[in-house]
Amino acid sequence: xxxxxxxxxxxxxxxxxxxxxxxxxxxxxxxxxxxxxxxxxxxxxxxxxxxxxxxxxxxxxxxxxxxxxxxxxxxxxxxxxxxxxxxxxxxxxxxxxxxxxxxxxxxxxxxxxxxxxxxxxxxxxxxxxxxxxxxxxxxxxxxxxxxxxxxxxxxxxxxxxxxxxxxxxxxxxxxxxxxxxxxxxxxxxxxxxxxxxxxxxxxxxxxxxxxxxxxxxxxxxxxxxxxx
Amino acid sequence: xxxxxxxxxxxxxxxxxxxxxxxxxxxxxxxxxxxxxxxxxxxxxxxxxxxxxxxxxxxxxxxxxxxxxxxxxxxxxxxxxxxxxxxxxxxxxxxxxxxxxxxxxxxxxxxxxxxxxxxxxxxxxxxxxxxxxxxxxxxxxxxxxxxxxxxxxxxxxxxxxxxxxxxxxxxxxxxxxxxxxxxxxxxxxxxxxxxxxxxxxxxxxxxxxxxxxxxxxxxxxxxxxxxxxxxxxxxxxxxxxxxxxxxxxxxxxxxxxxxxxxxxxxxxxxxxxxxxxxxxxxxxxxxxxxxxxxxxxxxxxxxxxxxxxxxxxxxxxxxxxxxxxxxxxxxxxxxxxxxxxxxxxxxxxxxxxxxxxxxxxxxxxxxxxxxxxxxxxxxxxxxxxxxxx
Numbered sequence: 001x002x003x004x005x006x007x008x009x010x011x012x013x014x015x016x017x018x019x020x021x022x023x024x025x026x027x028x029x030x031x032x033x034x035x036x037x038x039x040x041x042x043x044x045x046x047x048x049x050x051x052x053x054x055x056x057x058x059x060x061x062x063x064x065x066x067x068x069x070x071x072x073x074x075x076x077x078x079x080x081x082x083x084x085x086x087x088x089x090x091x092x093x094x095x096x097x098x099x100x101x102x103x104x105x106x107x108x109x110x111x112x113x114x115x116x117x118x119x120x121x122x123x124x125x126x127x128x129x130x131x132x133x134x135x136x137x138x139x140x141x142x143x144x145x146x147x148x149x150x151x152x153x154x155x156x157x158x159x160x161x162x163x164x165x166x167x168x169x170x171x172x173x174x175x176x177x178x179x180x181x182x183x184x185x186x187x188x189x190x191x192x193x194x195x196x197x198x199x200x201x202x203x204x205x206x207x208x209x210x211x212x213x214x215x216x217x218x219x220x221x222x223x224x225x226x227x228x
Numbered sequence: 229x230x231x232x233x234x235x236x237x238x239x240x241x242x243x244x245x246x247x248x249x250x251x252x253x254x255x256x257x258x259x260x261x262x263x264x265x266x267x268x269x270x271x272x273x274x275x276x277x278x279x280x281x282x283x284x285x286x287x288x289x290x291x292x293x294x295x296x297x298x299x300x301x302x303x304x305x306x307x308x309x310x311x312x313x314x315x316x317x318x319x320x321x322x323x324x325x326x327x328x329x330x331x332x333x334x335x336x337x338x339x340x341x342x343x344x345x346x347x348x349x350x351x352x353x354x355x356x357x358x359x360x361x362x363x364x365x366x367x368x369x370x371x372x373x374x375x376x377x378x379x380x381x382x383x384x385x386x387x388x389x390x391x392x393x394x395x396x397x398x399x400x401x402x403x404x405x406x407x408x409x410x411x412x413x414x415x416x417x418x419x420x421x422x423x424x425x426x427x428x429x430x431x432x433x434x435x436x437x438x439x440x441x442x443x444x445x446x447x448x449x450x451x452x453x454x455x456x457x458x459x460x461x462x463x464x465x466x467x468x469x470x471x472x473x474x475x476x477x478x479x480x481x482x483x484x485x486x487x488x489x490x491x492x493x494x495x496x497x498x499x500x501x502x503x504x505x506x507x508x509x510x511x512x513x514x515x516x517x518x519x520x521x522x523x524x525x526x527x528x529x530x531x532x533x534x535x536x537x538x539x540x541x542x543x544x545x546x547x548x549x550x551x552x553x554x555x556x557x558x559x560x561x562x563x564x565x566x567x568x569x570x571x572x573x574x575x576x577x578x579x580x581x582x583x584x585x586x587x588x589x590x591x592x593x594x595x596x597x598x599x600x601x602x603x604x605x606x607x608x609x610x611x612x613x614x615x616x617x
Contacts (some may be wrong), residue, residue, distance in 0.1 A: 058512060058607040079516050086514020096555055097509040097611070101240035113229060158513075 002032075003199055004069070005165060006032040007053055011064035013050050024050040026221040028064070032200060034165060039190045039201035039208050042218035048202035052168045052220070053224065055200065056089050084115055089196035090159025094146045094152040098143040104154050105139045111162040114159045126161060133187060139146045149180030152216045153187070153209065162192055173208060230519060233436070235525035241499075245531065248495045253536035255488040256587055257543040260580055262484065264547075265574035266477045270470050271574045274463070279351045280414040282462045283320060283443035286436045287454035288310060292440050296324045297339065304438040305453050311442045318445040320347035324572065328547020329404075329422065330590055331380045336423045340392055342429025349445055353410030357425050360407045367405040367435050368419060368428060370469040372416025377409040384409050390422065395434040413569065421496070439615050474537060481583075488587060493594035500598040508610030517603035521596060547575065 011028040014021050025047045034222040038047040047102040054066060057073055066073040076084060076219065090111075091097075095213055098107050108169050122138070130136055133153040138179070143151055152172060159167050171186070173181035189211050192199045201208050217225035237243055253461040270510060278284075292303035310379070321344040343350070345358045353371065360369040368390065372382055382388075384406055391401040412418040430436055447456060460467065500507075510520050554570035602610050 053608050056512070058608075058611070076535075083512075083517035085512060089514070091512045091593050093509075093512075095609070097505060097507075099506060099509065103238060106236075112507070114514055223616070 002081060003030050003034045004067075005034040005102050006030075006066040007026050008055070009065045009067070010050075011051075011054060011061045011066065013047070013054065014062045018046065019033055024221050025054070028221075028223060030058065030223065030226075032198060034194070034198050036195045036198040036200065036214060036217065037189065038199070038214035039212045040201050040216050040218055041203055041209060042162045043204060044226075045220075046218040047221040048204075048218055050221075052170050052200065052202050055166070056091060057084050074189070086111070087162070088165045089100045090162065090167040092155045092165040092172045093154070094171040094174045096148075096155045096175075098101070098151055098154055098158070100143055102196050103140050103142055104135055104146070106142070107154055108157045108161050112157060113131070117161055126157075128151060129157045132191065147180075148175050149177075149183065152176060152180070152184055156184070156191070160195055162196065163195065167197050169199060169201045171203055171205070172201065173203065173205050176206070181205065181207055206207070230522050230526060233262055234523045235529060237523070238527045238530040244320065244499060245534075248499070248531055249534040251491055251495065251503055252283065252488065252531065252587070252591060253538035253542060253555055255484070256489060256535060256539040256584065257546065258573070259481070259484050259488065259583055260539075260543065261343045261547070261573065263477070263481065263549075263579055263583065264575045265571060266473070267576055267579070268555075269572050269575035270473065272569070274466070274470075276413040277416070277466060278459065280412060281417050282459055283349050284445045284459045284461060285456055285562070286441040286443050287451055287456055288441040289439070289448075290455045294324075297337075298323050300326050300339075300440065301395075301397075301433070303465060304435055304439045307439050307442060307497070308451055310448065310451050310454050311444070311454075314444065316344070316346040317348045320344060320349040320443040321426055321439045322443060323426055323433070323435060324440040324442050325392055325429065325433055327390055327422065329380065330389040330391070331382055331386070336380050338390075338420050338428060340390070341417070341424055342424045342426040345554050349443060352423070353408065354423055356408040357423065365422065367403050367406045368424065368432070370404045371408045371410050371423040372406055373410050373412035373415075373421065375412070375415055375418040376420060376422075378404075379419065382406055382409070392432065394432070394437075398431065420546070437462070437487055472535045483587065485583075485590070489590045491592065492591050493597075496531075496591075496594045497598050500595075500602065504554075504602060504613045506611050507599065508607050508612070511603070511607035511610060520603050521599050524599040525592055528592045529588075529593070531593035533589065536584060536588070547573065 008028050008030040012023065013024055013025040013206060016022075028051065042048055050059070052062055057076070059222055060074060063167050068088065073081070073084070100111065100112065105126060108126045109119065109122055113119065114122065127136070127139075130139055133156055135150060135153055135157070138146060143154065146154065152175075155172075159169075172188075173184055176184060185208060188199055191197075201212065205211070213228065215227045216223055216227070217227075236275055241592045289303040289305045291299075293299065304323060311319060311477070323342040325340045327338050327340040330337045343354065344354070345354070357369055367387060370390075372380075377383065387403050389401055390404045391399060394400050410423075427441075430438065447458065450456070507520055507524075511517070549570055554572045556570050558569070
């Protein structure tokens with residue numbers, strides 16, 4: 001029996017687009033257990049990324065409540081929200097979002113430094129995780145010197161290095177070819193087993209759905225299916 | 229940690245950061261150069277007026293007003309012992325009377341200035357008056373300035389008629405010979421002025437031992453027969469002009485400063501604009517807004533520090549070199565400003581320090597402001613690169 005990590009209650013998110021309101025999410029109720037390996041699937045505009053952003057504390061819902069364990073996210077101020085992200089959430093973005101002037105090593109090290117670790121204490125952990133994603137020989141390279149697949153591996157290592165409870169991956173395979181996509185999914189599946197961090201994908205890539213243990217279907221901002 | 233992140237970010241930005249630093253450094257150099265050149269110009273012009281006319285102030289005959297030529301002859305007094313006792317390097321006795329010159333049969337009103345030949349307080353090119361040995365009864369030796377000579381078409385060796393009034397009011401006239409055309413830096417003692425030996429002018433006007441004023445090196449206290457007019461009074465029009473000039477230069481300084489600010493702000497905005505996603509990523513990684521603002525502001529500080537260092541490295545040799553060669557303003561010879569030489573910048577440390585502090589603050593503020601704006605928005609906007617447009 002897994003603990004409830006995230007609970008969403010009657011979540012609505014409305015964006016102002018020009019003169020009109022656009023409802024991105026409408027009445028979402030959902031629970032995510034720790035150690036989950038799941039995905040939000042749906043077409044563009046279905047609300048997948050918005051849902052990930054709300055869970056990750058990057059955005060706030062218009063109505064409804066999000067709980068991390070038993071803490072209500074809406075009760076947090078900006079500093080507490082940053083702490084929540086820093087300590088509990090690992091993000092993987094479609095466009096990798098690596099820090100361009102940093103090397104692979106420095107990119108992976110960065111979240112640990114943010115959490116207050118000293119570099120000499122964190123070095124071994126960084127090297128270990130970089131080796132797990134198969135980039136030990138690329139450690140000194142900058143993101144601009146890496147392929148898309150390699151960049152996404154760095155992003156995975158960066159998300160995992162601080163040992164978060166939840167990893168949110170927004171279309172992580174969208175910019176990769178089939179071979180790289182499968183490698184990334186294999187890697188994330190292995191790491192989920194190994195590190196026990198819950199992983200939530202947003203995707204419309206069918207390959208992803210083959211790997212996840214739970215698939216939540218979204219359409220027009222509403223949950224239309226929830227398959228275990 | 230903030231400092232090391234900022235240092236790393238800044239040092240690895242490469243060309244973008246270097247160009248930012250270079251543009252700012254050049255702007256700083258231009259700013260200092262402009263201010264110092266203006267200082268130099270004003271200082272030299274002031275020095276020229278003091279060296280050629282004012283000295284440390286004038287003991288003037290009470291009532292004498294240089295702007296009322298028709299009354300010059302009415303205000304002359306004998307030099308008292310107190311002033312007579314002064315060393316010749318500390319005083320210059322001057323007698324001024326009104327006159328008319330007739331170059332090429334034209335009437336040319338002039339100021340006839342007789343100056344003691346022994347004085348060495350004022351630096352005037354009048355040495356030839358001392359040594360000229362023609363008979364005073366035949367021709368009066370005079371020196372005119374280059375401007376005056378040009379305007380009245382006079383040349384060295386020309387003889388022409390000079391008319392003046394003597395002590396009793398009778399009009400006298402006599403031929404003069406221009407024994408020299410002097411290069412006088414101060415147009416006030418050049419244009420319309422005919423220089424004579426004081427003893428000659430006293431003889432001509434029957435004013436034995438009389439002067440219109442005595443220029444002194446320093447104020448030596450009250451003298452009952454004279455009223456003392458200090459440098460500030462005698463140069464009041466020029467000082468007013470300098471004040472106006474300073475005001476204009478402040479406007480110019482403000483314009484230059486605004487340009488520096490816009491340039492820096494524009495570069496920083498572009499920099500921040502291009503790094504919106506990076507800022508969003510930092511927020512997603514859990515860095516709080518204040519820390520992001522601090523890091524980017526520190527980067528701005530680094531840019532400012534480097535700009536100051538580069539300004540120093542590029543500017544110092546340039547300023548030293550320029551101090552040697554100066555800025556040729558011989559084209560100003562036609563102007564009425566008391567300067568007609570090479571201007572050397574006058575670097576005022578406090579003025580430079582204030583300017584540098586302001587530039588520094590501007591750079592830091594222009595780093596702080598856009599980041600502050602981004603971090604107030606949702607991280608999702610920054611991640612999408614839409615926080616600032």
